[in-house]
Amino acid sequence: MADQDSEAWRVRQAYARRAGRGLDSRYEYWRPENLFIFQARERAVVGLLRKANMLPLTGCCVLDVGCGDGAVLRDMVRYGAAVDDLYGVDLLADRVERARELTPGAHVSLADAQSLDFEDGSFDLVLGFTLLSSIVEPEARARVASEMRRVTRHGGLVLLYDFWTNPFNRDVRPLRQAEVRSLYPGSRVDLQGTTLAPPLLRLVIKLPGGWLACSWLDMLPFLRTHYVAAVHI
Secondary structure (H helix, E strand, C coil): CHHHHHHHHHHHHHHHHHHHCCHHHHHCCCCHHHHHHHHHHHHHHHHHHHHCCCCCCCCCCEEEECCCCCHHHHHHHHCCCCHHHEEEEECCHHHHHHHHHHCCCCEEEECCCCCCCCCCCCEEEEEEECCHHHCCCHHHHHHHHHHHHHCEEEEEEEEEEEECCCCCCCCCCCCCHHHHHHHCCCCEEEEEEEEECHHHHHHHCCCCCHHHHHHHHCCCHHHEEEEEEEEEC
16 A cells, blocks of 8 residues: 555656646647647547447446546547546546536546546446556556456456657656556557657647648658557456
8 A cells, every 4th residue: 555655646746746837738739739649649549449349439438547637538428428427537636626627427536546446347448548657666557557457347448548758757657568468468459659759749830831741740650659559358
């Protein structure tokens, strides 16, 4: 329990530092670079959900682990899920409060993902977007991944969006694709690369014709820093 509490404390401190530096505003949806990232990510997410025969999400029970303000949960409504079938947990109280405000009807609670208060096999789809990379302690990361597997029904899906490289942020530890497979041994994992390297994207998209240039660059797999992984449970 002490190790579990220490990693949760570290994550809270990391997000507090980020908020103190005003970094949250860098991720506003309407910024051109973020719009490009989110649209590319959505194409990858929808593609993998379609491949898993999960669209539409009508009747599916969905959990977002580390849900933040609930933005990804609200995406699930557009994919066919009912709001009453949406659940979210987050470690930060202010984000839980914001998610409840923006996603009325969803079930959002304050929780440490290392110990989820749900029965085994409760969900058809469990989401973790830039979640595991925020957990730097290996045992804590394994506990969260195990909990996500536990609460996913047999035949369901764990859907991860994360990065494999991020050399400038000491508060995170990249999640390599090989590690995803090791965290979910015996499960089929479908991977889709996405997200043009953000430093390059922020530079190029400001240029004349920048959106088109970024679209061309995004076709080069080695310039993508993130991926979406669909883990079949």
